[in-house]
Amino acid sequence: MTGSPTRVVLATRNAHKVGELRAVLTPLLPDVEVLTVDAFDDVPEVAETEVTFAGNALLKARAVAAATGLPAIADDSGIAVDVLGGAPGIFSARWAGRHGDDAANLELLLAQIADVPAQHRGGAFVCAAAIALPDGTSAVREGRSRGTITTAPAGGGGFGYDPVFVPEGADRTLAEHTPEEKNAISHRGRAFRALAPVVVDALAGRPIHGGSGSEQD
Template identity: 70%
Template sequence: MHRLVLATRNAHKVTELRSILADAGITAELVGADAFPEVGDVKETGVTFAENALLKARALAAATRLPAVADDSGLCVDVLGGAPGIFSARWAGRHGDDRANLELLLAQLADVSDPHRGAHFACAAALVLPDGTERVTEGRLRGTLRHAPAGAGGFGYDPILQPDGDTRTCAELSPAEKNAISHRGLAFRALAAEIAAMPTSSSR
């Protein structure tokens, strides 16, 4: 069995990625960055999702000497020229305040009519091995932004993005339904073959 460290302290992401990789046939032990409290947080100084994902994966691989996977993802709103983008998690000023981020975005789009509320979730997934091998894959989920949140599932901006072809928001989908179409699911399934091909790593 492979042991992979996931470069996040977000419990929602750890749970989601365990499910995505399991569905893709990866029998990996996936542990979050919380398993290595001595490793500090990585500053996301990149200007693209791919750059930030690689920064986090490289830091965890170097610190733990284990294969590391990381993602950087966000919401890209058409009428805002792709914003919040890489700033999605701190759009309202404080990193990880989902409610404040969502409320600010809805206020900014209050006067935007439905035909112009197109947006997509974007995700870059990175795999970095201790020997320096790197791989990045990407995924997108297109949809339309609701005027008010709906649904109790998911996290982040899930309650306001309605995927194309559905009548529900991402927060109203079951975890399995969401993983099947999500930006993160697409990116990490594309990365699954790279993970499966890794040599077995010893546990630390």
Template identity: 70%
Template sequence: MSSSTDPRPGRLVLATRNPHKVTELQAILTAEGLDLELVGADAFPEIPDVKETGVTFAENALLKARTLAHATALPAIADDSGLCVDILGGAPGIFSARWAGRHGDDKANLDLLLAQISDIAVEHRGAYFACAAALALPDGTERVAEGRLTGTLRHTPAGTGGFGYDPVLQPDGETRTCAELTPEEKNAISHRGRAFRALAPVVRDLLG
């Protein structure tokens, strides 16, 4: 049993099986001075994935965090994020991960998106990454923070870093895509970084 002098960090569960997100969030929390052991949902293989039935990023993030906190009796955080394209009325939005029909097929999603806007001039290719980050505690306490990264969609992918739509979004003020940035550069400006940095003080206040 741990005590108030126990040097071990607190344990926090991230509601994802995506190792990229676990690594990315661990770096963000560490940079914010939070001494927490972050584990992904893979540490609890008996818990099924949560169906994302919400109609907003915030609703889906809360669904995932709430379910994992209840199932593990540990504080849980989750995010829901996606790409919102101006000319498509904000789509793919919450459907970003399954835009081409199969969840998590990054290449198919990217290829379909580029095909859909292939004839759109650069001045009309505005888009932004949006993220909602949610914290849920076993006692029912819940908090949400949000972040955005605005930019322009390239006609062709560039860069090998990141994942998802990173190779085609060029952030405002940048000459490179998100996939061409270093992990540190991306974390400093990313929608996920902004959302979780906004959530970090809440995590600190609630978890100590």
């Protein structure tokens, strides 16, 4: 990839996620111009109607690629708590009933497991990252980070469930990590590092494969 930058579109309007994804992708894809859907007119909102992280990520990436005529990158992610059978899962962003209400989501989750002892408060952050081309070709990769759920939020960084998640091997929540520290160990960082070689192949015109390779601890 030489000459003028190749362009890809992030299929999200979430400002927190845009910043995090750009921080992860820029070092991996230095010659790629990373745009957002806000740079285009009439890109539709995509309802997350699939029942898996991978399905929702592919749904969003394919819709935005079709609307913009450019390769599109999307993710779907959430927290899976062991004692809740993997919930909130794909419903993480709207667990309390209203999409994106982080404070309410945290409050509800902590209330649901308030009486669960520390040794049983395990869970994982999961992210599926997808690329789709305008011709419909697509691929998805997954990242996963294990950890434990705290009894109260801590830290002012990150977003979503970061203030109540302590990664394995750490003694601080993700919200207490610097952005660089978080990206090195997070589910989203791992998913997009796994996806980056696929993006390079796609932009170079090489075949890509849709398998769900992953990076996890």
